[in-house]
Each structure stands twice: as C-alpha cells, then as structure tokens.
Amino acid sequence: MQSSAKAPLLILGAPPRGGNHLLRGLLDHHPGLLLPPDEEYFLRHLSRHPLVRWRGMLASNAGAQRFYRRLQKDGHLERINAGHGTEVFGTEDSLDLDAYYRHIDVHHRRWDLDALVCNHVEALAAALGHREGDGRLRVFFCALQPSQRDLTRVSGLLASNYAVRGVFLVRDPRAHLASKLVRNPNLNLRRFCRRQNRYWQEIEEFAINRGPALRLRFEELVTDTEARMREVCEFAGIEFQPGVLDYTQGGQISQSNSSFSATTGIDRSALTRYRSTLPEETLAFLEKHCLPELFWHPPGGG
DSSP, X not given: OOSSSOEEEEEEEEOTTSSHHHHHHHSTTOTTXXXXXXXXXXXXXXXXOHHHHHHHHHOOTTTHHHHHHHHTTTTHHHHHHTXXXXXXXOOTTOSOHHHHHHHHHHHOOTTOHHHHHHHHHHHHHHHTTOOTTOOOEEXXXXXXXXXXXXXXXXHHHHXXXXXXXXXXXXXOHHHHHHHHHTTOTTOOHHHHHHHHHHHHHHHHHHHHHTSOEEEEEHHHHHHSHHHHHHHHHHHHTOOOOGGGGSOEETTEEOOOSSSXXXXXXXXXXXXXXXXXXXXXXXXXXXHHHSOGGGOOOOGGGO
C-alpha cells in the first residue's frame, strides 16, 4: 500500500453450500463495489500453506505471473474471462487480465508477504476497472472452509493491509447438511457439526480481532430480502439500490444455483426441504451436537 492509512475492504463469505452465491448475485452490479466475478482462490491457498507463501516471496519478477496464475487454480481467471467456468459468475471478458498482470509485473516484490497480498488485491481491482479516486469498495468473495480455518487465516492476511469488515452468511445446519449431502452423501456427521460450530466461533473471533462483522442468516435473506439487503448496504457503507433485490450475473437476470430463479423468484422450499430428506435420527444428532444459535426458527413456526 502506498499510504499508511488502510483502504477499506469488505469480506463476503460462507462455508460451501452456505449461500455465498446468493449474496454475490444480489450485489452483482452495485456501482459502489469492486466485486470479483467469482470466488477467490489466490489468498485462500496462500493463507493455508506456509511453503506456498515462501515460494511466492522467493518468486522472481519474471516468475511472478506464473506464481499468481498457478494459485488461481492454474488459470481460473482466464477460464472465467473465456466464458469457460462452471458454476461461476464470470461472463466473457468480465476482467481486464492485461491490467491484472501489468500490476503484478510492476509491483511484485520479493521477501514481502504483505506485498503478495496487496499485489493481488490491487491487481484484481485494476482488472475490474478501478481508477484512483473512483470511491468503489474493494470486495473479497470466497467460500470459507471451516476445516481449514479459512475465515481466520484469510482475514488475518487481509487485516494486516486493509481496514476489513465482514458479512458472513449463516445457514441452518439441517438445511445446510441436506444441501451438502447432494454432492457428498458420505459426509461425516460429527465432523460436519464440529465445522459448523467452528465457523460460528470464527465469526466471533473476527469481530474481536479483525473488524466489524455482520452475521447474515441465509434464511432471512431469502424470506425478507429487502430488509436484509438494506442491512448489508448500511453495514458496507454503500447506498441501498433496488437492484440489490434482483439476482443477476454480470448485470443480467440469471438462474441461480441457490434460492433464486429467473422465472419464479425465491424458492423458499429450500429452507425446510430437509424435513422430507433427512431422517429423524440425523435431525436429532444435529440438534444435539450443533450450537443452538445456528438453528433458524421461522416466525410462527412455519
């Protein structure tokens, strides 16, 4: 960073299948945000692996581009820009990758972890069209694996360089489990509960050690979208606009893989579908081993 004052940065996060993409789609074309077109991988990988951090700090200027590309799942940004991503938000040419790599080339410094972090964040901002003084808020958007303590690790890297605040989605463990079992039918229940509890605790630790945190219930985002999006905009310091009530990709109304649809709007059945898909013994196990704060109780018991 060129100034001693830290630039503000908003973290959007949730565990996989926790509602990340729903919130991302609602904020998709807000003019006050520098919002990446899809999930972040570079900082997540950098935060998890000490050896990777050393490789980045040792990388020469000639090898910097290769290092950054490799940590983005060996060319994730390029796949998005070519329109070849799967289950992602990016549309063709949604990023100026020449600007991204130009920034990497100019600002890469060896032996400096903070420089690695800032270089990527600022290069991504440049790829999104950031210009000095345009006033848009930088956004970090990523699925946060509790098993890897991603929320704690990644926010630690970012908080050293930016004035961070976080919006973290929380989903009822019963509905969350039902969603995850679609892709992982052999998921270990005890481990799942530990990770749910850990994620809740990581949000508390973020609020104590990193910056302001907003816990956003996925269920309330679905059932009372306007109120929750007004809350998100106020927390982020951006103007509420009616456009944040529409799920879009690249500014276009889109079919979601979450609880929004281009034709039918919000699918509220996703909130309680677990009642017909999870056996009673599984529900009892979750209620016994997950923190009570995690569970959503709809108004009126519906």
